[in-house]
Amino acid sequence: MRALIVEDEPGIVSYLRRHLESEGFVVETAGDGDVALDMLLTRPYDVVTLDIVLPGMNGYEVCRRAREMGVVAPILMLTAKDGAYDEADALEIGADDFLRKPFSLVVLVARLRALLRRGPAPRAQLLEVGDLAIDTRTHMVTRSGKAIDLTPREYQILEYLMRTPGVPRSKVEILEYVWGPDFLGDENVVEVYVRYLRRKIDAPFGLSTLKTVRGVGYKVE
Ligand code: CA
Numbered sequence: 001m002r003a004l005i006v007e008d009e010p011g012i013v014s015y016l017r018r019h020l021e022s023e024g025f026v027v028e029t030a031g032d033g034d035v036a037l038d039m040l041l042t043r044p045y046d047v048v049t050l051d052i053v054l055p056g057m058n059g060y061e062v063c064r065r066a067r068e069m070g071v072v073a074p075i076l077m078l079t080a081k082d083g084a085y086d087e088a089d090a091l092e093i094g095a096d097d098f099l100r101k102p103f104s105l106v107v108l109v110a111r112l113r114a115l116l117r118r119g120p121a122p123r124a125q126l127l128e129v130g131d132l133a134i135d136t137r138t139h140m141v142t143r144s145g146k147a148i149d150l151t152p153r154e155y156q157i158l159e160y161l162m163r164t165p166g167v168p169r170s171k172v173e174i175l176e177y178v179w180g181p182d183f184l185g186d187e188n189v190v191e192v193y194v195r196y197l198r199r200k201i202d203a204p205f206g207l208s209t210l211k212t213v214r215g216v217g218y219k220v221e
Pocket residue numbers: 007008009051052053054
């Protein structure tokens with residue numbers, strides 16, 4: 001079970017990390033909202049704890065944007081009573097649960113386990129670039145309303161690029177997301193799959209949505 005702890009107070013981070021690791025979680029941490037969003041977009045987590053007051057964008061903004069970009073990982077927001085937002089807002093923007101600070105570790109772990117058992121909530125997640133659309137829940141891909149059949153790897157590459165339209169991703173980033181950090185093969189495998197993808201999503205429609213950014217990588221636009 002991979003958990004992401006988004007929290008900027010080192011004391012709480014090490015406390016949570018120690019405890020969750022002893023409960024069998026593999027823990028990663030982010031102390032900044034912008035970093036957290038990037039991690040959520042690029043790595044799969046089974047569960048996330050998200051603090052609200054953070055350097056960079058705040059926890060609400062991280063949650064809202066992550067959901068908009070198709071992240072389905074269950075999110076537990078750690079809220080405080082005072083401030084511009086309240087707990088109802090947390091659920092409204094796509095958090096699965098919330099816990100008010102200060103919280104008890106036992107309760108936190110129980111809530112995380114409940115979220116894990118429940119798994120990602122079914123959310124209609126449509127990502128669109130022009131007339132190309134993918135549903136991140138069903139993995140259905142369409143262009144101009146016509147269904148396109150992709151292999152799982154092709155789909156994952158496309159989903160990754162469509163989460164951040166216009167932003168180029170390097171071969172290494174794509175490899176890490178689609179094949180995982182332990183992949184030791186040739187990074188040119190990405191080129192091969194990009195070619196397959198273009199044959200399915202672009203060529204039949206006379207379009208070039210999947211672009212090569214010289215010296216950087218690939219993007220959809
Ligand atoms: Ca904080």
